[in-house]
Amino acid sequence: MNAVQPPLQQSFSVPFTYAVHFTRHLFAPENPLFRDYLGQPSPTGQAKKLLFVIDSGVLAHHPTLPDAIAQYVAGIPSAILAADPILVPGGEAAKNDPALVDRLIDAVDQYGIDRHSYIVAIGGGAVLDLVGYAAAIAHRGVRHIRIPTTVLSQNDSGVGVKNGVNYRGKKNFIGTFAPPAAVINDAHFLTTLDERDWRAGIAEAVKVALIKDLAFFEWIEAHAEALAHRDTEAMTELIYRCARMHMQHISSGDPFELGSARPLDFGHWAAHKLEYLTNFSVRHGEAVAIGIALDTVYSQLAGRILAHDADRVLHVFQQLGFDLFHPALAENESENLRRGLTEFQEHLGGQLTITLLDALGQGIEVHDMDFGLIQQAVGRLSSVYSVPFSVG
Amino acid sequence: MNAVQPPLQQSFSVPFTYAVHFTRHLFAPENPLFRDYLGQPSPTGQAKKLLFVIDSGVLAHHPTLPDAIAQYVAGIPSAILAADPILVPGGEAAKNDPALVDRLIDAVDQYGIDRHSYIVAIGGGAVLDLVGYAAAIAHRGVRHIRIPTTVLSQNDSGVGVKNGVNYRGKKNFIGTFAPPAAVINDAHFLTTLDERDWRAGIAEAVKVALIKDLAFFEWIEAHAEALAHRDTEAMTELIYRCARMHMQHISSGDPFELGSARPLDFGHWAAHKLEYLTNFSVRHGEAVAIGIALDTVYSQLAGRILAHDADRVLHVFQQLGFDLFHPALAENESENLRRGLTEFQEHLGGQLTITLLDALGQGIEVHDMDFGLIQQAVGRLSSVYSVPFSVG
Numbered sequence A, B: 001m002n003a004v005q006p007p008l009q010q011s012f013s014v015p016f017t018y019a020v021h022f023t024r025h026l027f028a029p030e031n032p033l034f035r036d037y038l039g040q041p042s043p044t045g046q047a048k049k050l051l052f053v054i055d056s057g058v059l060a061h062h063p064t065l066p067d068a069i070a071q072y073v074a075g076i077p078s079a080i081l082a083a084d085p086i087l088v089p090g091g092e093a094a095k096n097d098p099a100l101v102d103r104l105i106d107a108v109d110q111y112g113i114d115r116h117s118y119i120v121a122i123g124g125g126a127v128l129d130l131v132g133y134a135a136a137i138a139h140r141g142v143r144h145i146r147i148p149t150t151v152l153s154q155n156d157s158g159v160g161v162k163n164g165v166n167y168r169g170k171k172n173f174i175g176t177f178a179p180p181a182a183v184i185n186d187a188h189f190l191t192t193l194d195e196r197d198w199r200a201g202i203a204e205a206v207k208v209a210l211i212k213d214l215a216f217f218e219w220i221e222a223h224a225e226a227l228a229h230r231d232t233e234a235m236t237e238l239i240y241r242c243a244r245m246h247m248q249h250i251s252s253g254d255p256f257e258l259g260s261a262r263p264l265d266f267g268h269w270a271a272h273k274l275e276y277l278t279n280f281s282v283r284h285g286e287a288v289a290i291g292i293a294l295d296t297v298y299s300q301l302a303g304r305i306l307a308h309d310a311d312r313v314l315h316v317f318q319q320l321g322f323d324l325f326h327p328a329l330a331e332n333e334s335e336n337l338r339r340g341l342t343e344f345q346e347h348l349g350g351q352l353t354i355t356l357l358d359a360l361g362q363g364i365e366v367h368d369m370d371f372g373l374i375q376q377a378v379g380r381l382s383s384v385y386s387v388p389f390s391v392g
Ligand SMILES: NC(=O)c1ccc[n+]([C@@H]2O[C@H](COP(=O)([O-])OP(=O)(O)OC[C@H]3O[C@@H](n4cnc5c(N)ncnc54)[C@H](O)[C@@H]3O)[C@@H](O)[C@H]2O)c1
Pocket: A055, A056, A057, A058, A061, A089, A090, A091, A092, A095, A123, A124, A125, A126, A127, A129, A149, A150, A151, A152, A153, A156, A157, A158, A160, A161, A162, A163, A164, A172, A189, A190, A191, A192, A193, A194, A197, A200, A284, A285
């Protein structure tokens, strides 16, 4: 037998950089942003191939988009379209059909998309998650540009590093961590969102404000009416601040979530369960608002924050037009929620880690929750269901 | 319109660490390595779930392995088996069948494997590539331990950061970069390899030696006879040195291959083509030996290295028992090779980048190849096909 061979230690860091750009009318001929991003032709003169994938819900409201893209790209010397844009269904349907992943992989093959080409996705969070996933696994990663078109995707999902699809009904069961090459938020897309999608994404901004930034929470309180009345100025400001905080969180923490803590999941354990129970008829952001309301009341009942502060949170959600209760939460003496907590732990693995509030603007991680208090919190929300709060 | 919102710049590094361990008879009751690796039970007392996946070719030669694993794991207080080991076909078949990926994802679901559980793969490079891929996409990454059982996987593929499966016959078309939690090389497995698999992996060691380390090349020359006669001492030494160089290369360079250069692909452009042309009846390592021979002769014809040095390379391969030519290379006036060069460029994307030799132990990157010289090199290899070289 050989002399013992000592273990070989491997250790390296992989640097990632990308920028999130803000604009309006990205593909208007006079808008230089996308052209500038792609830059000059390479020394070898090879054009960069672009493959666009578009959310059908976006196309329905922006029917001239493919033509605008074709004309715009024709004016970029360093780029060519690999093919006509690929249309995929918008919303959760994009993530439920494995055939769509195959279709995108086939396109990569068919159009000769390589690791120096770009797959550009235009759509809501669901379409971005699908396309980001396909781009991440094809050739072990093709460059990917995200153009998010909803509030939620512009301020949260689209500016981060995760992608994924559902597997046999299990949400995000498959996916990767894969930073985009770039993100471009075009505020014009927001104008065609329906009421619910306009509102839903605001919940993520309330979330980061509550766990990290009291001043931002106060700004949201001050602009709640404007936001509820679809003021685009207020919305673009909200998105910018929320996206920035989200990105800072990623870079200062554990970008690929190798540990167990996920403070940005404040309010999300109940939200995930509620999305399931309602078969996703409740939007992610709508569920998050309810989940935050629940964990805020819980924080109060656990003696962490004042009743007055909890009421401010509920009040701002109501001003924004959110419902703060759903009957599914209370079914079987909240047995649904009990299971939701277990599933949340299983999904993250390791010890249960839940974020609560220690003050407005200050989250805190805890490792267990009292089920009696959860039930009380549910009761409180159900009793005021659809009755406006007033801050006393 | 709002004031212009400046872009938000994101920038972070993700640190990865893992160790490659060397042992024999990993699951013998008295071997502490695996037990020590898993460590003490967590403070919460939760056992770590282990899901084993075994290469059917390994099982055929090591039929008691599942029992040994069951007994061994029963003796680790901090771990439990999630299920009986899953068997998958060995060799390229593992990577050609999408149903196998689904089967592994299903197992993750069915057995409640979370991001703190471990999927442990035991097998050749193909099985490790399959299981590594499934582990990387399930829950966006479940912890993964690799136990490579071939020379190639112990000294090259198994100690790196890549995984992947084939897609409609396209080799490694889908995959990710995902470092393992740990790698354990058990030399006992090597004893049951057939002649071809014993030999094939040695080509990767010749490769790193030629481009990086003259002393290692001379060591291989000195031990070529011993290696050809299945001397395990020599083989474990070769594997250790090759694995170390491979790992150093990864950590000192561009681990996730975000650029175009891949110096470790010396000899691989022709090798990949040859694997295809022969429908993978030529093993990866066998093809790499031929590819290295070709690019070595090319380096000589291009005036980069001496004829004597090129002969040393061909000679050592012949001592090791490698064939240095395959008729598919010369078909249609080497049109196959011309296409191989283009495909290699397309796969990497961007500018063509090929590694040649500037001396034994010193690779150099070039950005074009002279097709006339390639044909001459092919002619040279074909003329000496199966005729032993002597170093004059
Ligand atoms: N990757 C992450 O980190 C992350 C984080 C949070 C949420 N998500 C995912 O995001 C998804 C939800 O995304 P979402 O809230 O953006 O909704 P969505 O993608 O489900 O889209 C909602 C609807 O809006 C339509 N739509 C999109 N843009 C439009 C526009 N400009 N005008 C009119 N209609 C438009 C879509 O076609 C769809 O019908 C979920 O699948 C969730 O899991 C991902």
